[in-house]
Amino acid sequence: MPPTSDAARHAFRPMRTHQKALVLAAVAALLASLWVALPAALVPRIDVPVAASVGGPFELVDQNGRAVTDRDFRGRPMLVYFGYTYCPDICPTTLQVLSEALAEAGASADDVAFLFVSVDPERDTPERLREYVTLFDPPPLALTGSPEDVAAAARAYRVYYRQHREPGQDDYTVDHSAYAYLMDGDGRLVRSFRHGVEPAEVAAAVREQLPGPSS
Amino acid sequence: MRTLLTAIALAAALAAPAAAHEAKVGELTIGHPWSRPVKAANGAAYMSISNAGSEPDRLIAASTDVAERTELHTHLIDADGVARMRPVQAVDVPANGEVMLQPGGLHVMLIGLREQLQPDSEFPLTLTFERAGTVTVEVAVEMKPSHDGMDGEHASH
Numbered sequence: 628m629p630p631t632s633d634a635a636r637h638a639f640r641p642m643r644t645h646q647k648a649l650v651l652a653a654v655a656a657l658l659a660s661l662w663v664a665l666p667a668a669l670v671p672r673i674d675v676p677v678a679a680s681v682g683g684p685f686e687l688v689d690q691n692g693r694a695v696t697d698r699d700f701r702g703r704p705m706l707v708y709f710g711y712t713y714c715p716d717i718c719p720t721t722l723q724v725l726s727e728a729l730a731e732a733g734a735s736a737d738d739v740a741f742l743f744v745s746v747d748p749e750r751d752t753p754e755r756l757r758e759y760v761t762l763f764d765p766p767p768l769a770l771t772g773s774p775e776d777v778a779a780a781a782r783a784y785r786v787y788y789r790q791h792r793e794p795g796q797d798d799y800t801v802d803h804s805a806y807a808y809l810m811d812g813d814g815r816l817v818r819s820f821r822h823g824v825e826p827a828e829v830a831a832a833v834r835e836q837l838p839g840p841s842s
Numbered sequence: 843m844r845t846l847l848t849a850i851a852l853a854a855a856l857a858a859p860a861a862a863h864e865a866k867v868g869e870l871t872i873g874h875p876w877s878r879p880v881k882a883a884n885g886a887a888y889m890s891i892s893n894a895g896s897e898p899d900r901l902i903a904a905s906t907d908v909a910e911r912t913e914l915h916t917h918l919i920d921a922d923g924v925a926r927m928r929p930v931q932a933v934d935v936p937a938n939g940e941v942m943l944q945p946g947g948l949h950v951m952l953i954g955l956r957e958q959l960q961p962d963s964e965f966p967l968t969l970t971f972e973r974a975g976t977v978t979v980e981v982a983v984e985m986k987p988s989h990d991g992m993d994g995e996h997a998s999h
Contacts (some may be wrong), residue, residue, distance in 0.1 A: 659953070712883070712885050714927070714947055715885050716886045716927065716946065717927070720988065750883075759882050761881060787924050791926065793928075801929045803924065804924050805924065823946060825988075
């Protein structure tokens with residue numbers, strides 16, 4: 628700050644005191660606004676507004692009917708996506724990208740837990756999920772549960788979802804957050820991916836979470 | 843004789859996928875209609891629609907026997923990353939232009955599939971355009987690499 632105010636004083640030397648004060652006030656205001664604006668501009672873009680608090684405990688059931696909690700995956704990175712099987716477009720598109728990324732990273736299920744959490748527990752039974760995941764290679768572990776347990780998992784991941792009915796229709800779609808989350812072995816968010824991300828970008832991020840080659 | 847049989851077989855092999863990948867109606871060309879394999883209740887069909895004419899057209903309806911209901915849909919993804927799938931009344935096909943139905947955007951939604959969509963199979967889909975009229979295309983069911991889905995390139999099966 629001092630160099631700037633020195634320069635300002637030098638430049639405006641001929642001015643009278645109250646003018647000088649005004650200019651200095653203006654410069655100070657400008658600097659103050661930069662002080663506020665600059666750090667925000669310097670922070671790398673974060674895809675999720677509350678990145679630090681994404682993730683947390685969940686208690687769900689997998690496609691084979693087994694009880695599953697977040698603690699089962701400690702020590703392994705997790706790639707987590709929330710969606711539903713009645714979703715014909717966005718969900719299979721993203722799940723395909725994620726499985727291609729895992730294949731590209733050479734990550735097996737022992738290396739990375741690939742989780743698909745249903746936001747449609749009313750319709751997505753374990754049986755339905757078991758059938759659904761066979762489309763993907765590698766397939767995700769598909770999780771569902773009671774509406775309350777699914778809501779708790781979604782809350783932990785800051786995932787929004789809501790049933791949407793068109794007027795006059797019996798069935799519904801589910802509006803939902805379309806991010807995928809890469810979590811580290813301690814269950815903390817590494818980063819999130821928007822819909823439309825390339826498999827290579829996800830694969831690179833996954834590789835960074837895997838133990839490196841012994842060199 | 844053997845040469846002739848080989849030639850016939852080769853011609854058939856070349857002709858079959860070509861027929862599945864393009865259809866014309868009036869000034870419109872429907873390019874490579876495809877769908878992912880589906881083991882779920884709903885599916886989506888994608889394609890390119892190009893218009894060589896000087897008048898715009900609109901896709902106003904689609905129907906197929908493989909699903910109980912067929913609707914034209916798009917996806918809206920807001921600034922918070924929330925995806926909302928919504929029906930659209932029609933898909934505009936600009937004059938001397940092209941519209942893409944592709945993953946994450948406009949698609950023909952197949953609601954209540956009567957059968958699973960098996961890889962490397964095909965199913966007929968009838969499209970109705972406001973000006974050009976009606977055409978039935980064969981939708982190729984295939985697991986395309988994800989980066990292929992966006993550019994409308996033909997994938998080999």
